[in-house]
Amino acid sequence: MRKKAALILLISVLITLCFLTVDSAKKILRSDSQKISSIKGEEQRRLVLITQDLDTPFWDGVAGGAAQQAEEELVSLEVWGSYNNNEQEFLKKIDIAIQSKVDGLILQGLDTEEFKEMTKVKASFYGIPVITIANDVPMTESLRKTYVGSDQFKAGKMLASSLIQDMGQAGSVVLLYDSHSEFYQEERLRGIQDEFSQYPDIKLVLTETAHTREPVIAATQGVLNTYPDAKAFIALNGKMAGPMIQEISKRFQIKPMFLYTFDDGPELQPLLEEEKLDGIVKQDPEMMGKIGVQRLLEWLDGETVPLNINGYYTDIHIVKAGNM
Amino acid sequence: MSSIQRNILMLTTIVMVFMSTIWITLTYYNYKTHNQYNDILQRYLIMNEMTNATQQVITDLNNYLLDPAEVKLAQLNDSMAHIEETKDEVSTLSNAENQFTLTNYMHMIDSFTETTDRLLLFYGEKDNEAYTKEFSEATRISTYISEMTLTLLDQELKTYDRFYRGIIAQSEEVLKLGLWILLLITLLLLVATYWFSLSITKPVLQLTKAANELSKGRFDLPIEIKTKGEIAFLAKTFDRMRININGFISEMKHKAQLERELQQSKILLQESQFRGLQSQINPHFLFNTLNTLSKKAYLEGSEETSNLLVSVAGILRYNLKQLDRSVSLQEEVLVLQQYMDIQKARFTDRLQLHIDVDPACLNVPIPALTLQPIIENAVIHAVEPNIEGGVIYFRIKEEGGFVLVEIEDNGNGMPEEKIQQILEERPVQTEGHSTGIGFPNVVKRLRLFYGCEDVIEIISEKGSGTKVVLKINKQGVECHDETPVGG
Numbered sequence: 001m002r003k004k005a006a007l008i009l010l011i012s013v014l015i016t017l018c019f020l021t022v023d024s025a026k027k028i029l030r031s032d033s034q035k036i037s038s039i040k041g042e043e044q045r046r047l048v049l050i051t052q053d054l055d056t057p058f059w060d061g062v063a064g065g066a067a068q069q070a071e072e073e074l075v076s077l078e079v080w081g082s083y084n085n086n087e088q089e090f091l092k093k094i095d096i097a098i099q100s101k102v103d104g105l106i107l108q109g110l111d112t113e114e115f116k117e118m119t120k121v122k123a124s125f126y127g128i129p130v131i132t133i134a135n136d137v138p139m140t141e142s143l144r145k146t147y148v149g150s151d152q153f154k155a156g157k158m159l160a161s162s163l164i165q166d167m168g169q170a171g172s173v174v175l176l177y178d179s180h181s182e183f184y185q186e187e188r189l190r191g192i193q194d195e196f197s198q199y200p201d202i203k204l205v206l207t208e209t210a211h212t213r214e215p216v217i218a219a220t221q222g223v224l225n226t227y228p229d230a231k232a233f234i235a236l237n238g239k240m241a242g243p244m245i246q247e248i249s250k251r252f253q254i255k256p257m258f259l260y261t262f263d264d265g266p267e268l269q270p271l272l273e274e275e276k277l278d279g280i281v282k283q284d285p286e287m288m289g290k291i292g293v294q295r296l297l298e299w300l301d302g303e304t305v306p307l308n309i310n311g312y313y314t315d316i317h318i319v320k321a322g323n324m
Numbered sequence: 325m326s327s328i329q330r331n332i333l334m335l336t337t338i339v340m341v342f343m344s345t346i347w348i349t350l351t352y353y354n355y356k357t358h359n360q361y362n363d364i365l366q367r368y369l370i371m372n373e374m375t376n377a378t379q380q381v382i383t384d385l386n387n388y389l390l391d392p393a394e395v396k397l398a399q400l401n402d403s404m405a406h407i408e409e410t411k412d413e414v415s416t417l418s419n420a421e422n423q424f425t426l427t428n429y430m431h432m433i434d435s436f437t438e439t440t441d442r443l444l445l446f447y448g449e450k451d452n453e454a455y456t457k458e459f460s461e462a463t464r465i466s467t468y469i470s471e472m473t474l475t476l477l478d479q480e481l482k483t484y485d486r487f488y489r490g491i492i493a494q495s496e497e498v499l500k501l502g503l504w505i506l507l508l509i510t511l512l513l514l515v516a517t518y519w520f521s522l523s524i525t526k527p528v529l530q531l532t533k534a535a536n537e538l539s540k541g542r543f544d545l546p547i548e549i550k551t552k553g554e555i556a557f558l559a560k561t562f563d564r565m566r567i568n569i570n571g572f573i574s575e576m577k578h579k580a581q582l583e584r585e586l587q588q589s590k591i592l593l594q595e596s597q598f599r600g601l602q603s604q605i606n607p608h609f610l611f612n613t614l615n616t617l618s619k620k621a622y623l624e625g626s627e628e629t630s631n632l633l634v635s636v637a638g639i640l641r642y643n644l645k646q647l648d649r650s651v652s653l654q655e656e657v658l659v660l661q662q663y664m665d666i667q668k669a670r671f672t673d674r675l676q677l678h679i680d681v682d683p684a685c686l687n688v689p690i691p692a693l694t695l696q697p698i699i700e701n702a703v704i705h706a707v708e709p710n711i712e713g714g715v716i717y718f719r720i721k722e723e724g725g726f727v728l729v730e731i732e733d734n735g736n737g738m739p740e741e742k743i744q745q746i747l748e749e750r751p752v753q754t755e756g757h758s759t760g761i762g763f764p765n766v767v768k769r770l771r772l773f774y775g776c777e778d779v780i781e782i783i784s785e786k787g788s789g790t791k792v793v794l795k796i797n798k799q800g801v802e803c804h805d806e807t808p809v810g811g
Contacts, residue, residue: 010511010515013511014508014511014512014515017504017507017508017511018508020500020504021501021504021505021508024497024498024500024501024504025501027493027494027497028353028494028497028498028501043427044423046424046427046428076423076424078424095464095468096428096432096468096471096472097428099431099432099435099436099465099468100427100428100429100431100432100435101428101431101432101434101435102428102431126435
């Protein structure tokens, strides 16, 4: 009896060991299958989209559209850039892209000397075509091939007319704009001023500020002190809207105020839903990305040469708080 | 080759083959893993080499600019060439994930070399401002290159993350496998060794048991071992030995029996010799006296008495000879006739003797003093008690290769018990006056001499006499049991 029990024990231990061994061996053989692959892929055309504002909803949209188009056109596209308008990093990425001799550059326009130097001299030296996207820099200064994005002048006009519709034809309107003058903001401002010029009762107060948080708050305080009767506020740069509203709401009821801005800031959607913002000018970032890639390829393939100097405009529309 | 040896060799071979298979497999696997590691390391090293190469160029460039000597220029050219080599190596590293970056990287290297070339050109033209600018450009590109190297390495890690983890998991699994295999083999080996040793010790144990039985004196149990090999051979030999011993023992028993019988016959002989000696009162004196008496009787004209005395002397002489010798039948017949002459003188007409002898049969050997006691017996039983006397027939004839000696009388016959007694060689109460040697003694001696039991036959019926038949093989003294006994 004991002998039998010992035999059964022995056999079961043997079977268990066999099973474990086979199991281990199987695992080893299975994981053996994958290997370092050194596939020499086809040489695809390399496009780079560079922005200063990575990971914002707007630029994610642009990048998404561009990537989709690039996939369709079978070119490789990478999105580079800096965070929070870090200009140095942004310019460095452009430099790297140029030194890497990419086939084409899609850049968020930056209205600075360094940027223009980069596109006009360096990119041209290496023969790399540049398209500005979303924010434009004048062609003469940057030698860009074309611009893809919203018609900022028209956007300014749309915003102004919408404001007049809401507020009426009289009142003071405070306008915050970037001290670091950007071409696209100038265009917007031009559009707004153009619209307001028909209504003499509207007083436009231009306030210059840097687009970072503290200066915006300071500027808002200052203008509120100087013009306590201001009824409407416009932020030319979407990034300014957040701190601006925060500051205004400290002093006044937000509801009766008319607050307008453009959609290139990060925190606009919730503000609009809370009806703190009355309206924003919505652009179409996906389309910009798509068209940007498309036009650049057209130029590279020699299908459309030269590209439209004035640019290819994408759709814009006003989104109002009530319409949400 | 013996089977134990073969088994041991087989076991060792199997273990060796098993072990070496595992060893080879593991070594091969190790080799492969090493190759993989080498590939990975190679990739990293190549990428890193690029950074080093560009930095070397910058250093050499700087040295050259500070001190434009031929040696420095040569160094610079060397490191430029090194960059080109490394670039070729880098180009082999492309895969689906890093293709974009890698292409950028390659172009960046191109830009770097171009910038360096431009710098040297400007330097040659002594265009100070331009070459300083190009130098800073080159430095910047070198920085980009090292940054991009890091990016590539980072990408490499990401791309092959799963692969690396796989390798780690695999090496852990190999360790586990090794452990399991070790345990498995140990266990298997233990079992095999146990089984193997059992196959040796079990027959030995059985053999030991059998040997024990033998030592106790039991030779009748067969030794059975079912396994094959040396031990079985040993067991077989042992069994044969047992059978032989058994045979020897029975043979010994048989011999002892024979010995005893021989002893008995010797005793009988001694007995008859003793009897002989009893009546041997200075036999030569008696013999000479009898002869003297015979001559005296003859001289006195009693011829008959003289003849009788000669017969007595003849019998006496015959009796004085050694009893355990063989004589021819003729001599026996002669003595028998002398004896009967004496008996005839005694019984005169009462005794009628008819002798019918085939002379051709007289050469067969026969123990001495065998016929005389038988015929004496016949005289005692058939003639002596009968007043009218009796008839005795004595015949010697040949029949079927046998010599038949028949002594027949017409007396009252012999009782059955007495016949049995005689044939079973038991001593018989002697009646009357015998010459000393009893019938059973004769039977025994005949049987011992011829070596067979049925040499004598006694046929008797109450009232119609007794017939004693001796059946002697003419060819020799061998027994022929298959031949039917006449009578």
